[in-house]
Structure formats: structure tokens, C-alpha cells
Amino acid sequence: MAILSAPLAAQYRHYRCFRLLLWQVAALSFLLALTATSGDLVFQPVGDRSGNSSKKSLVATIKGQIILGGLFPVHDKGEKMCGRINLDRGIERLEAMLYTIDEINANGKILPGIRLGASVLDTCGRAPYALEQSLEFIRASFTSLDPTEFVCTDGSEAKPKSAPTTVVGVVGGSYSTVSIQVANLLRLFKIPQISYASTSASLSDKQRYDYFIRTVPPDTLQAKALVDIVQEFNWTYVSIVHSEGEYGESGIDFFKHEAKAKNICIAASKEISLRATNATYDDVIKELLDKPEARVVIVFVRSEDATGLLNAASRKGLAGKFVWVASDGWGNRLAPVKNNPLVAQGAITLELQSTAISGFENYFLNLNPRSNHRNPWFVEYWEEEHKCTWNGVSVPTSPAEVNFLTRRRACKGNERINRKITSQENKVQFIYDAVYAFAHALHDMQQDVCVGGKGLCTAMTNIDGETLLRNYLLNVSFNGK
Known part of the structure; x- marks a missing residue:
């Protein structure tokens, strides 16, 4: 049997330790491949929003003893990676989460002796990018699955340069396509997820998305409301436009089912690709014009597609040509109508009922x-x-x-954030509710497992996601604002 010299033996031991670490990385890559069920998922190295992998991803943080992850579309979807800053829904939604955590930390009656923290990432409205970003949430969970794997044969430990952030749950995502892909990943590590905006009916399947819950209703209810509107005005011949992806597809499928039962005929049905360009929107408008008798257009699209659709109608000078009846993807947002007031005139749009958070208004306007x-x-x-x-x-x-x-x-720094058409982003309340749901669930756990119900006891230093979800989150109740 060959005998290794001392230096060679040490190198061999470190080599074996290094191989264990490589195995962990390879397993992560394999898990990502399993979750990549969409053809749109082409993975790039995680980096800044331009796709530069040499830069560390940006993160909004609040230091704390228990950390919640957050996923928000800070930037719009770009052609290749991330586009411009999302003025309508990005920063305000993110700040709503930070504000809510501040409020909870200032309340001595919730999680007494424990400071709640946050680690918030940008999804850019893209499922593949969001999935890459979410690796930050599962890295700590992954490395803690079997600590013995990190002990080398010479007795030393393989320690990372910086400890990954452990999150007990994730607030997000926004788009249903993002939430579905992230849910597939988080469930593998038993990390509960609460979405404040993802309404796809597919996410109601608890066999597939057992760690996913939400503070908004599913699209099936929106589809019923759209059919009720069409019936109320005695419209019987309509065209429909929907976005590619879970949000548009599941919503419009249910609308078609309900419309058929109510004898509403579909003149034209058009899907807008995830990679839509101006030419794509022009083609949609052309197809709608080919059915001149169908002036009513049911629109189940993302906000970006609503903007593109109205821009295309404006380019054609189609003011007053169509009556748009749209889901909450358009809702009360400024972006679609800002440059298209004439073609948008008379539109009927749905919006989820929500209550403005008064304290947040003062907070946000003074940032x-x-x-x-x-x-x-x-x-x-x-x-x-x-x-x-x-x-x-x-x-x-x-x-x-x-x-x-x-x-x-x-910039002088004394500029003011001025409200335009709406006073507050409509999903702020649902973000507020999601963060409070986690806080109350953690509080209930603290009261059960910590002696005296104060501070961070040993039983809560490594929180089991399944216990948090099954025993606390799914049973939580509280009075909101």
C-alpha cells in the first residue's frame, strides 16, 4: 500500500474537503435544472442587473435576529436581463416591506426581545433571474442540511468566507410566473412563501405548491367579474388579449369557460409573447382591427403589455375604436395610460380592493x-x-x-415624491399583511417554545419551515389596519 508523505497527505485531505464543497455546488445546479420547467429559463451567472456576473447582487437589508426574504420587481423586464427602474410597482412595494418590519420592531408586543430583519432582492419581473436571486435564500439552508459534510479528514472545518443569510420565509414574488418558479425551489428546502400579488389559479394547487400561500385572491374571481361586466352591458361578441405565462393564460382560460356558459362569443384571441416588441403589439392591434364588429376587448395582461398594447393603438390613431375591459394587471396603474389618454378613454379595469396604510404614506413621501x-x-x-x-x-x-x-x-435632494393618479400603490396593503402574517406566526411560535415568551431562545435559532407553516402560518389571524 502506498504511503503518502505528510505534505501530500495534507493536500489529499484538503482535496477531499474541497470535493465535498464542489458536490454541494453541483447539487445546487442540479436542483435549478429540476425547477427550470419553462422554455424561458436560460440561466446566467448571478450578478448585477445588467448581467455582469463579476459584481455581487444588490440587496436591501434590515439587520435582525430572524430574517425574512423579499422578492420585488424593482426593475422592469428588459430585452435580455433587467430594464429601467419600475416606477409604478418596484420601489414602493419594496419600501412597504421595509416599513412594515420597522413598525413591527417598534411594537414591543410582537416578538418581544427579537428584532426582525430583511434581505430583499430584485426579480426584474423575470422568472429565471428571480430564481437565480433566490439562491441567496436557500444557500444557508442547503449548507446546513448535513454539517458533517463540511468536516475535513484532518479534523478542520471548511468555513465560507461569509456566512449566507438564513431566511425563515420569503415575501414575494409579484408576477405569477416568478412565484411559480421560486415556489418550486423554496419547497425543496421547506421555506414558506407568501405572495402579495401572484393571482394565478395554478398556485392554488397545494399538491404542487405546498409551501406557497398568498394574501390576494386567485384569477378565477377576476375572470368571473370580467364576465359579469360584459353581461351587464349586454356585449355578446368580444375579442380577448392575454399575456404569455401563468397570469394571462390561466385567467383567460377561465374567462373563456365562463363566457361560453353565458353565450358570449369570442371574435379573436391573441397571446402576447414574453419577448414582445413593438412589432408584436402592432400585430395584435391589426388582428383586432380584422374583427371590426368586436369593439370590446378583454385584456388579461401584465402592466408592461397593457402599455405596449395602448402604445400600438396610439400609433395607429385608434382613439375611441375599442372599449378595453382589463384585469388588475392594468388596474389603476399610471404607466399604460400616461401617454395614451385618448385610446384608453372609456376603459373599464379591475382592481383588488385594498386599504391604504396611512403610516406608510407619510414614511414613503418623506424618503x-x-x-x-x-x-x-x-x-x-x-x-x-x-x-x-x-x-x-x-x-x-x-x-x-x-x-x-x-x-x-x-438632484438637490429636496425634491418631493408627488402622487399622481393614485394615492398609494394598490399592493401595499397585501405586502403589509404578508409581513404581519410571518411576524404573528413567529410570535405564536415564540410564546410556545421560549420560556417566558421573550427573546430568541435556542428553540428558535434554527426554525423548521414545515413547523412554521403547518402549525403557525396556516393558523394565524390578526386584525389589520
């Missing part, structure tokens, strides 16, 4: 880049909102923006 350091995207939001550059430096998101940026004035 300032000088003091808001925990949100790494806030300066970018401020620049876009006020059309200025912070500290004389701004990074263009596209070549066409370079010349525009040179004409921007310098």
Missing part, C-alpha cells in the same frame, strides 16, 4: 437619498422620478439614454 442607505436602488429611483442626477453621476440603462442623461439637472 430621501441622503438618509435611505438600506435600499441600494433608491438613488436610481430618485433620479428617474425627478429626472435629475445624484452627485452628478448617473448610469444609463440604454445607449439611447446617454444623451438624455447629459441634459439632466443635478
Whole structure:
């Protein structure tokens, strides 16, 4: 039998330890492949929003003893990776989560002696990018599955350069396509997930998405409401347009089923691709024009597609041509109608009933880049909102923006966030409810397992996701604002 020298033996032991770490990484890649069920999922290395893998992903954080993860569409979906900052739904939704955690931490009656923290990531409205970002949430869970795998044969431990953040649950995502892919990943590590906006009926399948819950109703109810509207106006011949993906497809399928039962005929049915361009929207408008008798158009699309559709109608000068009846993907958002007031006139849109959080309104309107350091995207939001550059430096998101940026004035820092058509983003309440659901569930757990019901006891230092979900989250109740 060959005898290794001491230096070679040490190298061999470290080699074996290194191989164990490589196995962990390979297993992560395999799990990602299992969750990648959509043809749109082409994985890039995790990096900044431009796809540069040499930069660490940005994260909004609140330090705490128990950490909640968050997923928000801070940026719009771009052609290849991430697009412009999402003024309508990105920053305000993210800040709603941070505000709610602040409020909980200031309340001595909820989780006494425990500070709740946050680790919030940008999804860019893309399932593959969101899935990559979500690796940050499961890295700690993965490495803790079997600690003995990290002990080398010489008795030393393989320690990471920085400890991954352990999250007990995730608030998000926004789009149903994002939530479905993330749910497939989180369930493998028993991490509960509460969405504040994903309404796809598919997510109601508890066999497939057993760690997913939400604070919003499924699309089946929206589809019924759309049919009721059509019936109320005695419209019997309509066209329909929906976005590719779970949100648009499941919603419009249920609408068709209900419409058939109510003798409503479908003149044209058009799907908008996830990779839609101006030409795509122009083609949709052309097909709608081919059915001139069907002036009513049922629109079950994402906000970006609603904007593209109305832009295309404006290019054709089709003011007053169609009556749009749209789901909450359009809802009361400014973006679709901002540059298209004439073609959008007379539209009927659905919006989920929600209550404005009064404390958040004061909080959000008084945010300032000088003091808001925990949100790494806030300066970018401020620049876009006020059309200025912070500290004389701004990074263009596209070549066409370079010349525009040179004409921007310098931000003074005393600009105000002005409300436009709506007073508060409509999903703020549902984010507020999701964070409070986690907080109350954790509080109930604390009262059960910690002696005296105060502080972070040993029993809560490594919280089991299944116990948190089954015994507490699914049984939680509280009075909201």
C-alpha cells in the first residue's frame, strides 16, 4: 500500500474537503435544472442587473435576529436581463416591506426581545433571474442540511468566507410566473412563501405548491367579474388579449369557460409573447382591427403589455375604436395610460380592493437619498422620478439614454415624491399583511417554545419551515389596519 508523505497527505485531505464543497455546488445546479420547467429559463451567472456576473447582487437589508426574504420587481423586464427602474410597482412595494418590519420592531408586543430583519432582492419581473436571486435564500439552508459534510479528514472545518443569510420565509414574488418558479425551489428546502400579488389559479394547487400561500385572491374571481361586466352591458361578441405565462393564460382560460356558459362569443384571441416588441403589439392591434364588429376587448395582461398594447393603438390613431375591459394587471396603474389618454378613454379595469396604510404614506413621501442607505436602488429611483442626477453621476440603462442623461439637472435632494393618479400603490396593503402574517406566526411560535415568551431562545435559532407553516402560518389571524 502506498504511503503518502505528510505534505501530500495534507493536500489529499484538503482535496477531499474541497470535493465535498464542489458536490454541494453541483447539487445546487442540479436542483435549478429540476425547477427550470419553462422554455424561458436560460440561466446566467448571478450578478448585477445588467448581467455582469463579476459584481455581487444588490440587496436591501434590515439587520435582525430572524430574517425574512423579499422578492420585488424593482426593475422592469428588459430585452435580455433587467430594464429601467419600475416606477409604478418596484420601489414602493419594496419600501412597504421595509416599513412594515420597522413598525413591527417598534411594537414591543410582537416578538418581544427579537428584532426582525430583511434581505430583499430584485426579480426584474423575470422568472429565471428571480430564481437565480433566490439562491441567496436557500444557500444557508442547503449548507446546513448535513454539517458533517463540511468536516475535513484532518479534523478542520471548511468555513465560507461569509456566512449566507438564513431566511425563515420569503415575501414575494409579484408576477405569477416568478412565484411559480421560486415556489418550486423554496419547497425543496421547506421555506414558506407568501405572495402579495401572484393571482394565478395554478398556485392554488397545494399538491404542487405546498409551501406557497398568498394574501390576494386567485384569477378565477377576476375572470368571473370580467364576465359579469360584459353581461351587464349586454356585449355578446368580444375579442380577448392575454399575456404569455401563468397570469394571462390561466385567467383567460377561465374567462373563456365562463363566457361560453353565458353565450358570449369570442371574435379573436391573441397571446402576447414574453419577448414582445413593438412589432408584436402592432400585430395584435391589426388582428383586432380584422374583427371590426368586436369593439370590446378583454385584456388579461401584465402592466408592461397593457402599455405596449395602448402604445400600438396610439400609433395607429385608434382613439375611441375599442372599449378595453382589463384585469388588475392594468388596474389603476399610471404607466399604460400616461401617454395614451385618448385610446384608453372609456376603459373599464379591475382592481383588488385594498386599504391604504396611512403610516406608510407619510414614511414613503418623506424618503430621501441622503438618509435611505438600506435600499441600494433608491438613488436610481430618485433620479428617474425627478429626472435629475445624484452627485452628478448617473448610469444609463440604454445607449439611447446617454444623451438624455447629459441634459439632466443635478438632484438637490429636496425634491418631493408627488402622487399622481393614485394615492398609494394598490399592493401595499397585501405586502403589509404578508409581513404581519410571518411576524404573528413567529410570535405564536415564540410564546410556545421560549420560556417566558421573550427573546430568541435556542428553540428558535434554527426554525423548521414545515413547523412554521403547518402549525403557525396556516393558523394565524390578526386584525389589520
